[in-house]
Amino acid sequence: GNTEALAVSSEQLKRMNEMRVLTIAMMSMSSVSGAIVGAYVQMVPGELVLTAIPLNIVNAIIVSCLLNPVSVEEKEDIIYSLKNNEVERQPFFSFLGDSVLAAGKLVLITIAFVISFAALADLFDRFINLITGLIAGWIGIKGSFGLNQILGVFMYPFALLLGLPYDEAWLVAQQMAKKIVTNEFVVMGEISKDIASYTPHHRAVITTFLISFANFSTIGMIIGTLKGIVDKKTSDFVSKYVPMMLLSG
Secondary structure (H helix, E strand, O other): OHHHHHHHOHHHHHHOOHHHHHHHHHHHOOOOOHHHHHHHOOOOOHHHHHHHHHHHHHHHHHHHHHHOOOOOOHHHOOOOOOOOOOOOOOOHHHHHHHHHHHHHHHHHHHHHHHHHHHHHHHHHHHHHHHHHHHHHHHOOOOOOOOHHHHHHHHHHHHHHHOOOOHHHHHHHHHHHHHHHHOOHHHHHHHHOOOHHHOOHHHHHHHHHHHOOOOOHHHHHHHHHHHHOOOOHHHHHHHHOOHHHHHHHO
16 A cells, blocks of 8 residues: 555665655555455446556656656665664663654554545535535525535646547546545546447546546555654655646556
């Protein structure tokens, strides 16, 4: 998983410069864990899931290189050496206690960030729905729109560029937006009964987009995990580039 990979690579992350940590954060947005794949194939076609995973990996590499090109000097290429005779080996139970404390701290920070980001996205969505509903009422129109619909407008040109007809592109754009605001399981649950009726290209596009962790909750997870691992300067640097993280996913 994305946060699990960051946690087990904590010693390496502490020694990386800010740009390299940002690249890893961007790559984490487009990753999926093997345990989740089984759940995906229950809701969308399995052959498309297995095809989408390597496509997302390649996409994450290309987009990360374009948005955040990093040149690594030879002296930086070795980020952590296990051959350090100056460090005294910890007793087993001392090491175990430190590991449990560090893991507990990391879990609490990550949970807090996930709840905060998800709640903030929901607050914005409800607020926009309220304001647009009031405005519509004043001018005599029923209905309202929220954050999903606004993001869907921005996603629409990209859906058109993928070769979809106008009506299908609008539907895919709305599904993409909902996935960013909520998560992939919400959208998969909604389309699982209807995806068989989609055109083959429509099925392939929406499945490929859904097979990643790119959403507001994941941003909270990644930033929260980094807050518990790297120093404040590095985590603040990564936090400044949230739009780039969403684009990479």
